Structure formats: C-alpha cells, structure tokens
Amino acid sequence: MSGKIKNRTLKQILGIWTTAVIILGLGLPMVAQPSHWGELPLIPGLEQRARIIFFHVPTAWLSVIAFLTSMWFGIRYLRKKNPHDDIKSVTHAGLGLLFCILATVTGSIWAKFNWGSFWNWDPRETSIFVLLLIYGAYFALRSAIDVEEKRATLSAVYSIIAGVIAPFFIFVLPRITAGLHPGSADDVNSGPVVSSGGMNATMRVIFYSSVAAFIGMYLWMSNLHIRAVTLVQRKELESGKA
Amino acid sequence: MFLKDWRSELRTRYALSALVMFVLTTIAIIVFAFGGESPSQEVLAGVLWVIIFFSGMSGLARTFVAEEERGTSLTLQLLATPTAVLFGKLAFNVVLVLIVNTMAVLLFLFFFSSFRVDSVGLFVTTLTLGSIGLASASTIIAAIIARANTKGSLFPVLSLPLLLPLLMTVIHATTLSSEGAFFSEGLDDFRILVSYIGAVTGVSYILFDYVWKD
Amino acid sequence: MIEFEAHAITKTFNRRSIFRDISVRVQSGEILRVIGQNGAGKSTFVKILAQVLTPTSGEVRFSLEGHAVKRYLHNLIGFVSPYMQLYDEFTAEENLLLSLSMRARPDDMTAVKNLLGRVSLGGRGDDQVRTFSSGMKQRLKYAFALIHQPPILILDEPMSNLDTEGIATVRQVMEEQQKRGILVVATNDHTDLENFDHQVDLGGRS
Numbered sequence: 001m002s003g004k005i006k007n008r009t010l011k012q013i014l015g016i017w018t019t020a021v022i023i024l025g026l027g028l029p030m031v032a033q034p035s036h037w038g039e040l041p042l043i044p045g046l047e048q049r050a051r052i053i054f055f056h057v058p059t060a061w062l063s064v065i066a067f068l069t070s071m072w073f074g075i076r077y078l079r080k081k082n083p084h085d086d087i088k089s090v091t092h093a094g095l096g097l098l099f100c101i102l103a104t105v106t107g108s109i110w111a112k113f114n115w116g117s118f119w120n121w122d123p124r125e126t127s128i129f130v131l132l133l134i135y136g137a138y139f140a141l142r143s144a145i146d147v148e149e150k151r152a153t154l155s156a157v158y159s160i161i162a163g164v165i166a167p168f169f170i171f172v173l174p175r176i177t178a179g180l181h182p183g184s185a186d187d188v189n190s191g192p193v194v195s196s197g198g199m200n201a202t203m204r205v206i207f208y209s210s211v212a213a214f215i216g217m218y219l220w221m222s223n224l225h226i227r228a229v230t231l232v233q234r235k236e237l238e239s240g241k242a
Numbered sequence: 243m244f245l246k247d248w249r250s251e252l253r254t255r256y257a258l259s260a261l262v263m264f265v266l267t268t269i270a271i272i273v274f275a276f277g278g279e280s281p282s283q284e285v286l287a288g289v290l291w292v293i294i295f296f297s298g299m300s301g302l303a304r305t306f307v308a309e310e311e312r313g314t315s316l317t318l319q320l321l322a323t324p325t326a327v328l329f330g331k332l333a334f335n336v337v338l339v340l341i342v343n344t345m346a347v348l349l350f351l352f353f354f355s356s357f358r359v360d361s362v363g364l365f366v367t368t369l370t371l372g373s374i375g376l377a378s379a380s381t382i383i384a385a386i387i388a389r390a391n392t393k394g395s396l397f398p399v400l401s402l403p404l405l406l407p408l409l410m411t412v413i414h415a416t417t418l419s420s421e422g423a424f425f426s427e428g429l430d431d432f433r434i435l436v437s438y439i440g441a442v443t444g445v446s447y448i449l450f451d452y453v454w455k456d
Numbered sequence: 457m458i459e460f461e462a463h464a465i466t467k468t469f470n471r472r473s474i475f476r477d478i479s480v481r482v483q484s485g486e487i488l489r490v491i492g493q494n495g496a497g498k499s500t501f502v503k504i505l506a507q508v509l510t511p512t513s514g515e516v517r518f519s520l521e522g523h524a525v526k527r528y529l530h531n532l533i534g535f536v537s538p539y540m541q542l543y544d545e546f547t548a549e550e551n552l553l554l555s556l557s558m559r560a561r562p563d564d565m566t567a568v569k570n571l572l573g574r575v576s577l578g579g580r581g582d583d584q585v586r587t588f589s590s591g592m593k594q595r596l597k598y599a600f601a602l603i604h605q606p607p608i609l610i611l612d613e614p615m616s617n618l619d620t621e622g623i624a625t626v627r628q629v630m631e632e633q634q635k636r637g638i639l640v641v642a643t644n645d646h647t648d649l650e651n652f653d654h655q656v657d658l659g660g661r662s
Contacts, residue, residue, distance in 0.1 A: 078452055130403050136399070140396060144387075144391045148470045154390065156452075158400065161449070164441055165379075165404050165438070168434065168441075313541035314542070317541060317543075317600075320506065320535050321554070321555060321559070326558070
C-alpha cells in the first residue's frame with residue numbers, strides 16, 4: 001500500500017516539476033543583460049528561439065543514452081539468457097526511438113525558423129538521423145523473427161555492432177561538413193552554449209531541471225512498460241499451460 | 243571454407259552473374275539519366291559508391307542466405323567451427339566485392355570522360371580498403387538476417403546505418419583522388435577505414451557464435 | 457574410449473519447454489534410443505547431442521580416454537538427419553572430400569570410393585547430388601556421416617526414404633558403430649532398433 005502512495009506522490013511531483021519547467025522556460029523574458037533571476041539572457045543570433053534548448057537537447061541526449069542502455073541489457077542477455085533482460089532492452093530501445101523522433105522533429109522545426117529549411121545535413125542533424133535509422137533497423141529485425149530466444153539474441157548482437165560503429169561517426173562527420181548547429185566549432189554567432197558563458201544561472205537551472213524532468217518521465221515510462229510486458233508474458237504462460 | 247564457396251560459385255555462377263548484371267544495368271541507367279552531360283567529380287564519386295553499395299546489397303547476403311534456404315546450414319555446422327565459417331565467407335565476400343568494384347570502376351572510366359583518377363595510388367587504396375570494409379560489415383549482417391524471416395528487404399535496412407561512416411569516408415577520399423591530391427592527404431581517411439575494418443571484423447569474430455549457433 | 461554425459465538438458469522455445477531435465481550417460485559400445493511421438497522433441501534432443509543446437513539449460517559433456525573434450529567436437533560426431541541437406545551442385549565424391557578437407561584430413565579417394573560402394577552408390581560418385589533420388593540422398597548422408605570415422609554416430613529417423621536393401625545396409629552400419637563407439641538413434645518406430653542400453657522417452661506431444 002505504501003508503495004502505491006509513494007508512486008502516486010512521485011508522479012504528482014514529476015507532473016508539477018515538468019509544468020514548472022515548461023512555464024518558466026517559455027515564460028521568463030529574455031533581455032540582453034539579465035539583472036535578476038527572473039530574466040534569461042538574450043543570446044545574439046538565437047533570441048527567443050533559444051528556448052528550444054530546454055526541450056530539444058534533453059530529448060536528444062536521452063535518445064543516445066537510451067540506446068546505450070538498450071545495448072547494455074542486450075549484452076547482459078547474451079551472457080545470461082534471462083528473458084527479463086531482453087524486455088528491458090526493447091523497452092529502452094522503444095523509448096529511445098520515441099525520444100529520437102521527438103528530437104529530430106523539434107530540431108527540424110527549429111531549423112526551419114533559424115536557417116530557413118527543415119533539413120541541412122549538418123553533422124548533428126545527420127547523426128540524429130543515423131540514430132533513427134539504427135532504431136528503425138533494430139525494430140525491423142525484431143519483427144522479422146518469430147522465436148523469442150533468437151529474436152532477443154540477434155537484436156542484441158545488432159545493437160552491439162551498431163554501438164561499436166557509431167563512434168566512428170564522431171570522427172567522420174566533422175570532417176565532411178561544417179557545422180551549422182549552435183555549439184559546433186564553426187558557429188560564428190554563439191559557441192557551445194551549455195558549457196560556455198552563454199547561459200546565466202537561471203537558464204542553467206531551468207535547463208538542468210528540464211533534463212531531470214525528462215529523465216523522470218523516461219524512467220517512469222520505462223518502468224511502466226517493463227512491468228506491463230512482464231505481466232502480459234506471465235499471463236500468456238499461465239493460460240498456455242492451463 | 244572459402245574454397246568450397248568459391249568452387250560452388252564457379253559451378254553455379256549465381257552471385258557473380260547477378261552482381262555483374264546489376265552493375266551493368268545500373269550504370270546504363272545512370273548514363274541515360276545524365277543525358278550526355280558530364281557531372282562534377284564530387285557527384286560522380288558519390289554515384290560510384292552508391293552503385294557499389296547497392297550492388298553489395300544485392301549480392302553479399304547470398305553466401306549465408308543460400309545455405310539457410312537449401313538446408314545446408316545444419317550440414318555446415320557439423321563440418322566446421324564457427325570461426326572457419328565466418329572467415330571463409332568473409333574472404334569470399336571480399337573477393338566478390340573486389341571483382342565487382344573493379345569492374346564498376348572500369349565501366350565508369352569508360353563511360354564518364356569527366357571521371358578522372360589523378361592520384362592513382364590514393365584511388366586504388368581507397369577502393370581496396372572501401373571494398374574490404376563493405377564486405378566485412380555485410381558479412382556479419384548477412385549472417386544475422388539469414389536467421390530472420392524477410393531476408394531480402396532486411397539486408398539493406400540493417401546495413402545502411404552501419405555502412406554510412408564507411409561510405410562517407412570513402413567518397414571523401416575518392417573526391418580527393420580525383421582532384422589530384424597527394425597520397426599523404428588521404429592518410430586520415432585511410433586510418434579511419436583501417437580501424438573501421440578492424441572494429442567490424444573484431445566484433446564479428448566475438449559475436450558470430452551467438453548468431454550462428456541456434 | 458569415448459563417452460558423453462547429458463546433464464539436466466532443458467530446451468524451451470518461446471518460453472514453452474519442449475523437455476526438461478533430461479540426463480543420460482552413454483559409454484563406448486552402448487546404444488541410446490530416443491523415442492517419443494512426432495513433435496515430442498526427438499530431433500531437437502539429438503540435435504543438442506550433436507552440438508548443433510544449444511540447450512536452454514544443462515550441458516553435454518564429452519570425454520575421450522577419460523579426458524574431457526571441449527573443442528572440435530564436430531570431428532567426433534557423425535549425424536544423419538532429415539533436416540540435413542548435402543550440396544546439390546557438387547558430386548557425391550566432392551561432398552565427401554569436402555567433409556575430409558574441412559576437418560583437416562588428407563584427401564583419401566580410396567576411402568571415399570569404398571564408402572560409396574558400401575552404401576550402394578558405387579557408380580554414382582561422379583554425379584551431382586541434384587540428380588539423386590531421395591533414397592540415394594539418404595544413403596549419401598550415411599556416407600557423409602561416416603567418412604571421418606566418428607566415434608559417435610547419431611541417427612534421426614534412420615530408415616526414412618530407404619528400401620529394404622537400404623535398410624539392411626543401415627542395420628549393418630548400426631552394428632558396426634556399436635563395436636566402434638556410441639550409437640544414438642531417434643525414431644518413432646520401435647522396430648527400427650530393438651536392443652539398446654539406454655533410452656530417453658520424450659513421451660507424447662508437448
């Protein structure tokens with residue numbers, strides 16, 4: 001009983017937290033020289049569009065972390081053959097795909113406003129696109145195998161191979177195209193926004209709170225999904241035996 | 243292992259003829275599409291590797307898929323260690339790719355007068371390394387999809403994301419060679435290609451058992 | 457002396473178990489019979505013994521002259537199964553030579569021809585397998601399984617596709633194998649093999 005109450009309270013906290021982030025992130029005014037905490041800095045070249053940072057960046061980060069987590073559970077499955085690890089692997093991959101789509105779409109809309117076109121093949125856009133392709137391939141592979149054990153094994157192998165090759169992008173991409181993305185070395189208007197002095201304290205707080213909010217949502221959704229799938233499988237097993 | 247696949251291929255000529263026809267028809271279409279105009283070097287470099295990529299997709303999975311379809315997969319498991327199977331088929335695919343790619347390049351030189359290879363050493367190294375890289379990634383993916391249901395369409399879907407870093411590097415190096423760059427300018431690209439091949443082959447070796455044994 | 461021990465072998469597909477906790481220990485000169493209705497998992501079980509399928513849990517341990525053997529087990533095992541196919545585009549002789557060369561054994565044309573003669577394929581060594589009838593293919597599978605003189609011979613549905621002459625040959629092969637090592641037979645026809653030392657009964661359909 002107390003577990004349920006704790007969960008409900010946590011969910012409510014998460015809801016309120018996220019709402020606060022949204023309101024503050026979108027509502028606080030942006031001025032050139034912020035004088036008190038209620039104001040956010042105006043980044044030359046980005047202005048109001050910088051607000052996207054609260055939503056676009058966490059989703060992008062999470063889509064990568066989700067992939068790594070999925071790969072990690074894939075490795076564990078290969079070692080121990082525990083079907084539970086496979087459930088976790090798919091769940092994280094599914095959420096990763098969702099966040100990847102969100103990141104691509106938010107990024108693309110923002111790109112339209114900022115540079116005039118929806119897609120530009122700048123290195124970061126390309127890499128999120130490739131991540132999307134990898135997720136797509138992962139699920140296409142899974143849907144093509146009937147036997148559970150084989151499905152789990154092969155998709156784990158694929159995600160490991162993809163995980164090994166992905167770092168090559170980090171070396172290859174920057175050499176091929178110059179970066180338009182804020183934060184890449186070429187960006188004339190603003191250098192890396194997160195680490196340099198582009199953000200003031202308030203903005204930083206809101207940003208990291210947003211990251212936390214997204215992580216909270218992610219953990220909540222993954223937990224729910226894992227429990228749901230486990231229950232469904234247990235029911236199938238029981239009805240199959242009866 | 244390699245010899246067995248090779249002799250089988252000589253006997254039946256399935257893969258080679260399919261690939262050769264593919265390259266011929268694709269280049270013919272492209273020649274018509276360009277309508278007598280000669281596109282720039284960068285475009286040609288890209289087109290060349292697109293053709294190579296798709297011809298790979300049409301032919302490199304055969305070595306595993308055919309075993310599965312004919313029921314000889316089980317026989318092979320009884321005959322050889324997984325490592326022998328992997329490296330034998332990898333070698334086969336490498337040879338196949340090298341033959342087809344050389345042919346594609348020769349056809350390119352023949353049809354497109356604007357396609358110049360000024361730094362021959364650079365170009366040949368790029369072609370060789372790129373081909374080996376293509377074969378190595380394709381082989382492990384072929385092994386994976388051979389165990390799945392919808393083999394044909396799955397192969398390019400799984401391969402593309404993994405081959406993109408290879409393709410980008412190789413197109414870049416090819417463009418360099420057509421501009422007459424020095425061999426040393428390609429070293430960065432070569433380093434990437436060699437480590438790609440190493441990484442893919444290493445990972446294939448480690449994971450192949452899980453894919454091959456049911 | 458060759459010996460293997462299957463220890464607590466369990467196999468599940470899609471989380472339904474085909475069989476659980478099967479254990480049996482077989483030594484040189486002994487025969488293991490695996491029976492059960494169609495679909496009970498006989499082929500699955502012998503595939504696990506032949507090391508072409510991994511069990512969900514449990515293991516099969518092999519030992520030769522008292523020492524455990526873990527690598528290159530495929531050289532110790534000969535397998536005949538309806539699920540196995542030989543290479544169509546090669547001739548009968550080439551298939552057998554392939555087996556020898558993949559196992560790093562010297563090409564021995566005399567042994568190949570003798571074995572083919574033994575399974576009544578004497579005149580067909582030069583023909584491609586794609587021209588064979590199902591009975592001939594089955595006989596070739598026996599030659600293929602025996603060419604490397606394995607101490608363990610595993611037969612799944614040994615008499616399928618064979619006429620009386622073929623069946624007689626198989627019975628001879630089975631007798632000889634028993635003297636040389638271990639024989640494992642999976643069948644749903646009890647008359648295929650009437651005396652045995654161990655039996656695994658997989659029962660009705662799962």
